[in-house]
Amino acid sequence: MPAELRVIGLEGVPEVRVGDNLGALLADALDRTPGALPLQTDDVLVVTQKVVSKAEGAAVDLSTIEPRPDAVEFARQFDRDARQVEVVLREAVRVVRMERGVLITETRHGFVCANGGVDASNVGQESGAVVTLLPEDPDASAARIRDILRERFANDVPVIVSDSFGRPWRVGIVDVAIGVSGMRPLDDLRGTPDHDGRVMRSTVRAVADELASAAELALGKTAGRPAALVRGAIFTRGEGSIREIVMPSENDLFR
Amino acid sequence: MPAELRVIGLEGVPEVRVGDNLGALLADALDRTPGALPLQTDDVLVVTQKVVSKAEGAAVDLSTIEPRPDAVEFARQFDRDARQVEVVLREAVRVVRMERGVLITETRHGFVCANGGVDASNVGQESGAVVTLLPEDPDASAARIRDILRERFANDVPVIVSDSFGRPWRVGIVDVAIGVSGMRPLDDLRGTPDHDGRVMRSTVRAVADELASAAELALGKTAGRPAALVRGAIFTRGEGSIREIVMPSENDLFR
Numbered sequence: 030m031p032a033e034l035r036v037i038g039l040e041g042v043p044e045v046r047v048g049d050n051l052g053a054l055l056a057d058a059l060d061r062t063p064g065a066l067p068l069q070t071d072d073v074l075v076v077t078q079k080v081v082s083k084a085e086g087a088a089v090d091l092s093t094i095e096p097r098p099d100a101v102e103f104a105r106q107f108d109r110d111a112r113q114v115e116v117v118l119r120e121a122v123r124v125v126r127m128e129r130g131v132l133i134t135e136t137r138h139g140f141v142c143a144n145g146g147v148d149a150s151n152v153g154q155e156s157g158a159v160v161t162l163l164p165e166d167p168d169a170s171a172a173r174i175r176d177i178l179r180e181r182f183a184n185d186v187p188v189i190v191s192d193s194f195g196r197p198w199r200v201g202i203v204d205v206a207i208g209v210s211g212m213r214p215l216d217d218l219r220g221t222p223d224h225d226g227r228v229m230r231s232t233v234r235a236v237a238d239e240l241a242s243a244a245e246l247a248l249g250k251t252a253g254r255p256a257a258l259v260r261g262a263i264f265t266r267g268e269g270s271i272r273e274i275v276m277p278s279e280n281d282l283f284r
Numbered sequence: 285m286p287a288e289l290r291v292i293g294l295e296g297v298p299e300v301r302v303g304d305n306l307g308a309l310l311a312d313a314l315d316r317t318p319g320a321l322p323l324q325t326d327d328v329l330v331v332t333q334k335v336v337s338k339a340e341g342a343a344v345d346l347s348t349i350e351p352r353p354d355a356v357e358f359a360r361q362f363d364r365d366a367r368q369v370e371v372v373l374r375e376a377v378r379v380v381r382m383e384r385g386v387l388i389t390e391t392r393h394g395f396v397c398a399n400g401g402v403d404a405s406n407v408g409q410e411s412g413a414v415v416t417l418l419p420e421d422p423d424a425s426a427a428r429i430r431d432i433l434r435e436r437f438a439n440d441v442p443v444i445v446s447d448s449f450g451r452p453w454r455v456g457i458v459d460v461a462i463g464v465s466g467m468r469p470l471d472d473l474r475g476t477p478d479h480d481g482r483v484m485r486s487t488v489r490a491v492a493d494e495l496a497s498a499a500e501l502a503l504g505k506t507a508g509r510p511a512a513l514v515r516g517a518i519f520t521r522g523e524g525s526i527r528e529i530v531m532p533s534e535n536d537l538f539r
Contacts, residue, residue, distance in 0.1 A: 032509055033319075034502040036516075038287025064288075126537045133537070141453040149482070193487075197452055197538040198396040198531045201470045201490030203497070205454070215456050224508040227404070232448075232505055235456030242458070243498035246517040247289040250487055253479040254287055261291075262501040276453045282381045282388070283452040283538050 034261040036247040037065050038254045042080070045255070051076070051084040052177025055256055059182070065258050068184035070266075073259045074174070075244035078192040078207060079148065080255040081170045082161040089116050091158040103127060113147060113160055120145040120162060125284070136163055139275035140207060142194045164190065167208025168270050175210045186258075187211030187266060191241035193250075197283065204245035206237035206271060213269040214238075235274060236264040289516040291502040292320050293509045297335070300510070306331070306339040307432025310511055314437070320513050323439035325521075328514045329429070330499035333447040333462060334403065335510040336425045337416040344371050346413040358382060368402060368415055375400040375417060380539070391418060394530035395462060397449045419445065422463025423525050430465045441513075442466030442521060446496035448505075452538065459500035461492035461526060468524040469493075490529060491519040 039058040045051060055076065059065045082088060096104070096115035104111035107130030114132060118124070121134035125141055134145040146163035164170045171188040179185050190208035195201070206214055214237035218229050244257040278284075294313040300306060310331065314320045337343060351359070351370035359366035362385030369387060373379070376389035380396055389400040401418035419425045426443040434440050445463035450456070461469055469492035473484050499512040533539075 032291075032293025032502045032504075032507065032512070034289075034291035034498065036287075036289035036291075036498070128537065129535075131537060143486075149485075196490075198536060199460070199490065199493065200529050200531055201488040201493070203490050203493050218505055221506070224506055229505070233456040234500070234505065235451075235454065235458050236501065238454065238456070238458050239497040239501050242494040243289065243291070243501055245489070246491065246494050246498055246514070246519075247287045249287075249518040250473055250484070250489065251476070251479055252287065257287070259501070263504040264501075274455050276455055280384070281453060282383065282386060 032261075034243065034259065036243050037062060037258045037260065038247045038252075039065070039256045039258065042255050045080040045083045047083065047086040047088075049084045050177070051080060052174040053181075055174060056178055056181040058256065059178070059258070062258075066182070068178075068182055068186050069260055071261050071264075073187045073189060073212060073240050073262060073264070074178070074256060075189045075191050075241055075259060076171075076174060076256045077204075077248070078146070078163065078167070078190055079161055081164050081167070081190050081208075085164055085170065087162040087164050088159050089162060091116070091160060103132070106130075110149075113144070113149060116160055116162070117145045117147045120147060138163065138167065138207070139272065140194075142192075146192055146207070163192070163207060168210060168272075169208075171208040171210035185211060189237055189240055189244075191244060193245070204241040206241045206274065208271050209237050209269050211266060211268070212237065213265045213267050214271060214274045215269075216263070216265055236262065237271070237274060240264070287516075289498065289514065291498050292317060292513045292515065293502045293507075294320070294511045294513065297510050300335040300338045302338065302341040302343075304339045305432070306335060307429040308436075310429060311433055311436040313511065314433075314513070317513075321437070323433075323437055323441050324515055326516050326519075328442045328444060328467060328495050328517060328519070329433070329511060330444045330446050330496055330514060331426075331429060331511045332459075332503070333401070333418065333422070333445055334416055336419050336422070336445050336463075340419055340425065342417040342419050343414050344417060346371070346415060358387070361385075365404075368399070368404060371415055371417070372400045372402045375402060393418065393422065393462070394527065395449075397447075401447055401462070418447070418462065423465060423527075424463075426463040426465035440466060444492055444495055446499060448500070459496040461496045461529065463526050464492050464524050466521060466523070467492065468520045468522050469526060469529045470524075471518070471520055491517065492526070492529060495519070
């Protein structure tokens with residue numbers, strides 16, 4: 030069997046606004062994207078966090094925010110917006126690092142990331158002082174989109190909500206999964222033989238994260254395309270939750 | 285312009301042995317893979333570390349290794365091979381964490397990863413007690429493959445050497461780049477406008493890592509396919525080094 034993966038950027042997703050039925054907008058876009066339909070059993074739809082948050086109204090108008098003194102001081106020192114720093118702190122269950130202008134927090138979902146996923150870019154011209162937050166429950170966001178697509182196309186396509194995260198020790202950001210529905214985010218190969226017949230001791234593929242990264246390669250950051258269909262990846266369908274990919278704190282060596 | 289990415293797994297790469305001309309083997313495989321040729325200007329060839337290390341003889345026969353007492357004790361406590369632990373320590377310039385059965389080191393290349401990239405799986409049936417090391421200079425490994433492909437096809441295709449790394453805070457491994465030639469591993473969008481016209485302050489895409497992950501999705505871990513061509517990604521050609529993606533220690537908040 031030839032190993033071939035395709036990532037198809039969805040065409041013509043309009044600017045998303047609060048209250049929009051994002052699943053329906055994505056279904057329309059699938060209809061309009063050459064080669065996307067019919068959906069295949071190895072398809073996964075990757076949707077970027079920004080449009081999910083916009084549709085769900087997971088956003089804050091910074092003009093309503095009164096920053097705490099710590100936020101003001103940190104922002105002054107490192108040329109940042111104190112109100113955004115305040116929002117990040119409000120969204121955090123734990124501050125992991127707050128130094129040298131970098132603010133890394135743990136969100137209530139368990140994600141450890143810069144600025145707790147609070148993001149000012151790509152939120153729409155009209156909203157000068159608005160930041161988006163991570164969706165309240167990104168697995169549920171993915172499930173809602175999946176349900177709408179299933180109604181529309183009579184095919185069940187797994188859905189990933191993605192966001193761009195930095196990493197310790199490596200420069201730059203990569204897209205990772207922050208919500209999943211209809212697939213196992215991890216592909217656990219422990220105990221199975223590799224190509225040479227050797228039993229793998231520690232191989233757990235984070236396929237949901239790799240799918241998010243593959244989608245980003247086709248979408249980029251500037252073209253206004255918020256979703257892509259990935260066809261042909263090696264992964265397992267089934268019910269799954271992004272919680273599986275969050276490292277339990279007892280295994281976290283980098284608190 | 286439609287956004288479409290393809291990842292084409294190379295067909296029929298034979299078992300690689302020390303001294304093999306890996307570039308020539310990959311060129312033969314490109315010849316034999318439907319749809320791979322002619323090479324396109326937005327192609328990148330991703331080659332997994334294991335075959336690069338095998339071809340270069342970057343491997344150690346564990347029967348020749350005398351582990352130090354620390355390695356023996358750590359191995360005993362966590363049911364590991366003391367000789368492999370010893371090799372990891374020899375390859376390290378710094379031990380980042382050595383606890384709870386996890387050994388994370390910094391390699392001479394600057395990579396921080398579990399077991400310093402020393403790997404026992406997929407190294408060939410005949411080599412029961414052999415582990416592979418990371419290539420001595422993975423940028424140079426990528427450049428050698430690129431040179432051979434350029435001679436063969438009169439097209440210049442960027443090459444990435446990839447390996448599977450774990451990440452703090454997230455379960456599972458993803459493939460990342462450990463060597464590049466012919467492309468910029470980072471796509472620095474700082475100062476450019478996003479889709480909404482807002483200037484991006486901190487967006488540096490780690491495209492080489494995302495390309496490695498996209499390739500892994502098509503190759504998997506068990507099918508014996510060590511290389512894939514990625515076609516249609518958004519990235520920048522040019523000279524680049526994996527050193528650009530290694531976080532300078534002064535910016536490392538997770539020593």
